[in-house]
Amino acid sequence: MQEFQDDTDLQAYEKVVNELLDRPEYGERWARHWLDLVRYAESDGYRADIARPQAWRYRDYVIESLNDDKPYDRFVQEQLAGDELFPDDPAALIATGFMRHGIFEYNVPDIRGQWDNILNEVTDVTGDVFFGVGFQCARCHDHKFDPLLQKDYFRLRAFFEATLPRDDVVAATPEAKAKYAAQLAVYQEKTRELRTRLDALLEKPLQNVFEATIKRYPDDLKDVIRKDPEELTPYEKQLFQFADRLVRHEQARVDSRADRETRDQILALRRELAKFDSIKPKPLPRPMTITDVDSVAPPTVIPKRKTEVAPGFPTILEPEVPTITPPPNLTNTTGRRSVLAKWLTRPDNPLTTRVIVNRVWQYHFGRGLAANSSDFGQLGGAPTHPELLDWLTSRFLENGWRLKSLHRLIVTSATYRQSASHPQLAEFQQKDPSNRWYWRGEVRRLDAEQIRDSIFAVTGQLDSTRGGPSVLADLPRRSIYTRVMRNSLDPLMEAFDLPQFISSNSNRNATTTPVQSLLLINSQVMLAHAATLAERVHSQSAADDDIRTRLQRLWWFIFGRQPTQEELDQAITFLGAQEQVRASERTEDGVPANVTTGQVPYRDGQAVLFEDDPQQERFQVPADIRLDVDDFTFEAIFQLRSVYESGAVRTLAAKMARLDSKSGWLFGISGKGSRRKPQTLVLQVFGENSDGRSQEVVLFSDHHLELNKPYYAAVSVQMKTADTPGVIKFHLKDLSNDEEPLSTVEFPNPLVSMTANRDPLSVGSGRNADRFDGLIDDVRLSQTALSKSELLHVAEGSTPATIGYWQFEPKPGLLKDSLPDGMPIELGGRGPKFTPAYAAFVDLCHVLLNSNEFLYVR
Known part of the structure; x- marks a missing residue:
């Protein structure tokens, strides 16, 4: 911003435009718009919502295509028929993933019904994205408003009738x-x-x-x-x-x-x-792709009428059935989708080019020249400036279907650059209160991804790593690279209107709700971001910088401008008052700002985010006689982000604090290099056997735990007595799949008692550096080996056998025990201890991250 303001070159604006178009972030930002249209997500949807581990390849294809300024006609052809038109191009094979982003239920018995739904959905999204016409309204009858026949719907569907989803096609040179x-x-x-x-x-x-x-x-x-x-x-x-x-x-x-x-x-x-x-x-690479099932397609039949139809285009545009022949150099393909792709990318096609030009205009101005960019029909409304849309389209074609040229043309125009401080502003406002003639720019709230990415950017955390498999939303990659599970969206982005990606989205909602304010103000995550921002300001300030200098730096970080004198005065007044509040208050929870919370997928409420970081706070329940039991059940709900490459254990909990401990127990997940059983539940117990000798018992459950999947896990230990055999049971439940039963593995327990110890109970860490990496939600410890019907998975809350129950919720407190006389968790790590003045500065950072100037753009 400062460089631009200081640049005296008359072409300074144009230079910035060209620079931004050349940056890799251009493709990352504009890919988001396209992914909305094609309903891109990385899970199947429905109840099971199974993850799609290869979906990201299509996302990277879109980003790379936009950054390379691939001609739009080629971009369309690759997605509809890349396997037929460009079979030797790995990118074109990946592009056919366009037809694989619909929702899908892997375990439904009604296969015929599901396949019919999938073909209809591909037909619908093709109509929305490329034709800009709502074909789905003609599925059951002739369209009531537009000149589309029911026959036209099934003629379009016939182009896809021969398709076969494939996950085994290699996309490589x-x-x-x-x-x-x-x-x-x-x-x-x-x-x-x-x-x-x-x-x-x-x-x-x-x-x-x-x-x-x-x-x-x-x-x-x-x-x-x-x-x-x-x-x-x-x-x-x-x-x-x-x-x-x-x-x-x-x-x-x-x-x-x-x-x-x-x-x-x-x-x-x-x-x-x-x-x-x-x-x-x-x-x-074996991306999600499409090929034809054979050179002969199954018939396309209009339901009820029982009329068979051949592939074709809307009758009003092309009444004749096109000639379709299989490509001579390919086998087991019909060539149908190639015909559709080539027809859509003809320069004289009246829809395809105008649809994409209108979309680009919409994303720059907030609305399209045609208001509904996926419905050019009667219900969508006529364009406000049809001649302008036609002219832009002709220029788009003259420039070789290049989107970057279209961007440059629009954003360097007088319409885009005109100032809202025009002397006739009042007159314009009176004549055109709806702003139909673009006399002022729209004030727009940032969308969900922009808000999240801006938070990471201004706090100095944003990771610019590009491409590759998606990560969880708690990592500071750009949102385009975070995993999108349809049934478990990131809470922050969901609050700010992230779609569920069930159908094509041509325009994002931009609501203003109390939930958004409450999340930003009360979230432990946002407080942690504010603390990071405060640290960034102080780390880049000299020791003798006064508060005004630091505030100016803070304003530049957040708003990209200097603060006004009035803002400086208000900020200093706020800091003085808040410092007094911080000095006098006694917090209920004592939770430092660097403890981060999140949400385990498919769960309500919040969880604590543990990281494999030496600076991570240690969560410990201090030694207490109530913790010293022989028989016990430990239970936790968690999502594992990584395991150790070695055999080290990602510890869920341990009553074994010292590296040389020969007492207590530890429960966690083994690493990839485990010599016995990798990436499974493991329990280590020290005790005394029936011969009176000390013995260590190490057991592995044989369950294979997947990363980034929510689980309920429990281990119950029953000591051996004269009358009953000792038993150790592991329990595991995949929380992302309701149909997956609780899995139980049982082992004999040779111990008669636990070796006495007065160690604390640690959650998320064990001996030395064996730290958990991921989210941990409800944690419960009981003084007996619970039966299946008593487990937390089916019987939430506390029972007479409960020793401690920590839910990490604001009530009764993030670190409080849910039991009335329970044992709170204490932090024993290396987190910062804030002075009242520093805490007040963190609070100011928090306030500014909640401001309208940060969340809106004009």
């Missing part, structure tokens, strides 16, 4: 494929014996899973699933891929379905195989 094949051959040769033995062990368990899975389907579909693949018709192949997807999903967890002896043998062989990982080639 021939050179990359050849290199991979050579490395794989070496790996397979060296591991042949191990893999043969493993396959033999897995054969029966895999078959058992297959049989158990297909029981969900009706008999006629079971016959299809059991058919030889060569005997399947094209339509049966489309149905089969649903069942096959579910079978593979269930078989991926086959290890836990085998009996104990077989499971141990399988895990032992997997550990032996892991020793060859250094020579195993990295998998080639």
Whole structure:
């Protein structure tokens, strides 16, 4: 901002425009608009909401295409028919993921109904995005307002009738494929014996899973699933891929379905195989793609009428059925989508080009020349300036379908650059109160991603790493790179109107609600950001800088401008008053600003974010006689962000404070390098056995825990007595899937008592540096081995057996025990201890991060 203000060049504005268009952030920002249109998300939706680990490749494709200024006609063709038109281009294969972003339920028995819904949804979104016409209104009958026939809807759907979702297509260059094949051959040769033995062990368990899975389907579909693949018709192949997807999903967890002896043998062989990982080639990209199922498409039939239709365009534009022939150099494809893609990208197409030009105008001005940018029909409303839309479209085509040229043309125009301080402002306002003629710029609230990214930017945390798999929203990457789970959106972005991405979104809502204010003001996350901002200001200030200098720096960080004298005076007055408040108050919770909270997906309320950071606060319940029990059950709800590469444990909780402890217990998740069982629940207990000798018991549950997935986990310990055998039970529940049952694994316990200790109970950390990385929600400790019906998973709240129950909620307090006479958690880490003056400065940072000038732009 300062450089621009100081630049005396008459072309200073144009230089800034060109610089911004050349920056990688341009593609990241404008990709967000496109991803809204194509309903991009990284989960299936519906109740299970299974994650889509390869969806990010399409997101990166869009960003790279925009940054490379790929011609829009090529951009459209790749997404509708990249596999047919550009089969040797890996980017074009990834682009067909456009047709894979709809919601999908992997375990539904009604395969026929779901496939019909998917084809309809692809038809709808194609109409919205490329035609700018609401085709879905013509699905059941001729459109009541626009000249679209029901036949037109199914003519458009027929272009997609032959499609087959694929997750096994390699998107790589021939050179990359050849290199991979050579490395794989070496790996397979060296591991042949191990893999043969493993396959033999897995054969029966895999078959058992297959049989158990297909029981969900009706008999006629079971016959299809059991058919030889060569005997399947094209339509049966489309149905089969649903069942096959579910079978593979269930078989991926086959290890836990085998009996104990077989499971141990399988895990032992997997550990032996892991020793060859250094020579195993990295998998080639296998994005979510589309191909045709065969060279002959299943018929497209209008329901009820039972009329078969061929692919075609809206009758009012192209009444004749186009000639379609399969590409001569490809097999098992119809060529239908290539015809659609080429028709849409004809320079004389009356819709496609005007739709994208209108969208670009909309995103710059707040609304399009045609108000509804995805509905150019009667209900969408006519353009306010049709001649301008036509002129912009002609210039867009003359410039080779390049979007950057269109941006440059719009933002350097007099219309875009005119000032709101025009001398005839009052007259304009009286004549045109709706601002239909663009006499002033719209005041707009930042959208959800801009708010989040701005917070990270001004506090100095923003990570500019580009591309790759998505991360959780608590990491400071740009929002475009955060994982978007449809049923579990980031609370901050959800409050600021982030869509759920079920259907195409051409325009974001911009509401103003009490929830937004309450979240920004009361959130422990925002207070942590304010503390980071305060630290940034102080770290970049000289020791002898006065408060006005520091305030000027703060204003530049947040608002990009100097504060006025009045603002400086108000800020200084606020700091003085707030310092007195901070000096005199005694907080209920004593929670420092650097303790961060979040939300575990599929859960209400807040959780504590633990990080693998030496500066992380240690959460400890001080030593208390109530904690010293032999039989116990520990329970927690959590989301794991990472595990150690070594065998070290991500500790959920431990009553074992010292590195050389020979007493107490520790419960957590083993690392990737565990010599016994990686990435599973592990319990370590020190005690005395029936022979009176000290003994260490280390048990692994055999559950495989996935990263970034919400879980409920528990371990119960029952000591051995003269009358009853000792038992240790692990319990695990995947909270993202209601249909997934609670899994329980049981082991004998040789101990008769716990070795006495008076250590504190630590949550999120163990001995030395074994720290948890992720979110931990409700934590409960009970003084007995609970039965399944008593577990927190099904019986929330406290019971007579509860020792402590910590929920991390504002009431009764973030670190308070929910029991009336409970034991609060204390912080024993290295967090900053604020002086009243510093705490007041943090509060001022917090206030400014809540200001309208920060949240709105004009």
